[in-house]
Amino acid sequence: MSLSHALLGLLAVAPASGYELTKEFEQEIGRYAWQAGHTSIYPELGKLAARGLVHVTHEGARGAKTYDVTDEGREELRSWLLQPPNPTATVRNEQVLRMFLLSALEPADQRLMLTRIAEHTGRAATELRAVVATETPGGGPRAGFGRLAGEFGIRQYEAVHEWALWALDHIAEDGQA
Amino acid sequence: MSLSHALLGLLAVAPASGYELTKEFEQEIGRYAWQAGHTSIYPELGKLAARGLVHVTHEGARGAKTYDVTDEGREELRSWLLQPPNPTATVRNEQVLRMFLLSALEPADQRLMLTRIAEHTGRAATELRAVVATETPGGGPRAGFGRLAGEFGIRQYEAVHEWALWALDHIAEDGQA
DNA sequence: GACACCATGTAAAAGGTTACATGATTCG
């Protein structure tokens, strides 16, 4: 299960509370890599603590608990991250699924959908490029993290943008690509 | 739930049995978009039939049932596909998660991981480009489908490849991106 | 004092995976 490793990884970069981790999952990590809500995060932190991979470093106001990774947790994370790319790893992307099912539509609808995708990803790439450019070097505890994610996102949007333009160019009148 | 729409979409392109759909999910669709095994596909086909979105067109040898989409199913599929891109759509990608957690590693491990990713995606892009180039135009019932998926995959691998090279170039000695 | 936000949790239901189970057909 990858949620445990996602939490381990985020905590390895900087200790945090369940609440802060939840907000993290609403950012880039949730948009490109893995989604999770607080109702799965809190119990999972409890399980990780029970397994000795994380521990509570201190309790703050309003019952807030700050978690940090233990040496054992760091070892577990490292061995998971350094695994060779495995071809059966979990993949689930609703947007990409929509693109793949394009062939099920009539030609006119195909063009409509591809045009929308091209516009949307083109705009998203431009916006993200602007955001990344204005980000101050240095910054918070996860600054490097955001930079890496930003550059990934830009390339991701550009790739889909180029694909949509290619597809628009290559679907014939009868809709066969 | 997207599995139902994935099945609807595949059947809309060409009628098929649960067994054939299962094999479909082991190809590009499972690699880039959505995974499913036969144990989730068979019950789901049953539910879709109960809702009147698909129906069994004929039963062949060994109890094989060929499903096709009904008009109602086609309408449901179309309205789902033409929905505007929604930012909270399901995203779950173990490989991308690994990349995002790069910052949790020591600089030497980061470089090792990025080098591996760059090599792997570079090779995958080249191989896929070769496969797409040799595919005969025309072909089977889902030929357009495979072409679309192939072009998508190529751009996907290239994007990650470029990202990994960028990251290798930009992580300083202390591992800050 | 109301509203926004901080901060945590549980429980039921839905969705998905793994393991188990069965039998037909085809090819060598």
Add this chain to the structure above:
DNA sequence: CGAATCATGTAACCTTTTACATGGTGTC
């Protein structure tokens, strides 16, 4: 006749989502 492949299904388990539930703190 044995092995691979075709073809379907159920059940137990695990994971995830949705809904419910509670209370503290800061600010206007």
